[in-house]
Amino acid sequence: MGRWEPNARERLAGAALELYAEHGFDKTTVAEIAQRAGLTERTFFRHFADKREVLFGGQEDFNRAFVAGVAAAPAGAAPLDAVAVALAAAPTVLPETRRPHARARALVIARDPALRERELIKLASLSSVIAAALRERGVAEPAASLTAEAGVAVFKVAFARWVAEPDPADTGDIADLAGLLRDALAELRAVMAGGTSG
Template sequence: MPRWDPRAEERLRAAALELYSEHGYENVTVAQITERAGLTRRTFFRYFTDKRDVLFAGSDRLAPALAEAVQSAEDALSPFEALLAGFVTIGDLLAERVSATAAQRRAIVRNSPELRERERTKFAVVADSLADALERRGAPRSEASLLAQVGVAIFVSAFERWTDDAQSTRFADLVHEVSAELAGHLGGAAPALPDPGPR
């Protein structure tokens, strides 16, 4: 009987990421992953529901964690400030837990239509949770929904910069950098819109 391997999950994830990078996500099977890791299919399914779960395991915890952080932000903060405060709180914790494979995972997701759709679904859930949190803080629903969508864009952009920067910059600093850039763009003159013509 084979002995339990405390590093089995890590070995399976590493093998999967290597294969996805080499051959593309769609062209890799669970059998190939387990063979590369030197483990069994049974071991694989002890940790992951399918080959996609290797990339998204635990992501369901992001939405409630962000929503809780936003709702728990200081009462005096505006809805947008509370959003950024929540991102800083959870972003720094996330940065501590994300491994050096974050950039590799991002490249794999970017190159797969199926995975990009799964990523969009994940962040749609995050946006809904953030909107609920902002509404509980007193923001009108329409404002909460708009800010949540903008917030997701800020969070994703900051995380992408963090991975591109080889994680050498604090995530909190990148959240502030992205939000400042956005504010700078919004502070400019509104673009001229085409005349829609007679009604």
Template sequence: MARWEPNARERLVRAALDLFTEQGYDATTVSEIADRAGLTKTTFFRHFPDKREVLFAGQDTHARLLTDAIIEAPSPATPLEAVRAALDALAATFTDNRREFSAKLRPVIAGHGELQERSALKRAKLAEAVTNALHERGVPKPVAGLAAELGIRAFHHAFDQWADPANQQTLTELTRRTFDELRAAMAALD
């Protein structure tokens, strides 16, 4: 097989997840991931700094989607309306063909402390991106932070449900429902 083929980054991600599932995260080497993808170890390191990061490849894209949707929300939108628009933009990128991948990803992360920490860091970075985008719209930091945390919590809860292969709802539907449930719960705190 030729070493150069399109979609190297995606092939590395899929190869890593397959190997992590088959033999465990700790037992898998970068060389094995590159070999499984039909690429070189050097190519792996052009795309990822280490094997942990291969599972979190979309973080920058996700943060950008959230930020752009908040910035583009109509000016009269409330902070929660802007967050809902951002969640819709992000959830729409998770098509049904990604469900199987996501279902395999969850137990790999859940089974390894280092990956759980990286997942928590990703979640915090997404909340920070949403907070900053809301703040740029003139929303005070405490309000922006609370709206961001609510939105990211809703997204991750919905993602866990969506990644279950038995679930047939779209991630957008699940995220909207979860977001509305959390908004109602927040209102009940008064």
């Protein structure tokens, strides 16, 4: 087997998700992932530090996209409007082509308490970097932290809808992540105004 393998990272991630779904995260070994992908364990460790990184790698890119979105908001934008710009950047990190992977990942995480805890840590980290970006814009506390938490809640609700299995009775188009984020943000604004949008 050659040193360089085309699409090795994607092949390993796909194999890992298949095995996690079939046998559970804890019962899947790196050797099994590498074998399923037709690669070596050494190749696995060139791409991932451990089995968890298959599920949680790339957080830095995700956080950077949100921070850049907050920074790109127009000067004088209200804190929630700045977060809205950041939310609009999420689909660039999670394009529609990633939905099947994101759905499989979400199912694996939902079945494992330790992975659910790690996902909550990931979301807390995202909230922290958004709050810091808001403070950079001059938003005081506790407004910066409250707005960041609200933004993460909007993302979490929209993402859960995006990765949910479609209802077989629903013959309409499945909403894209950008639309779901806009809808969730509009619902939050409606609730904050004292009502609901529904």
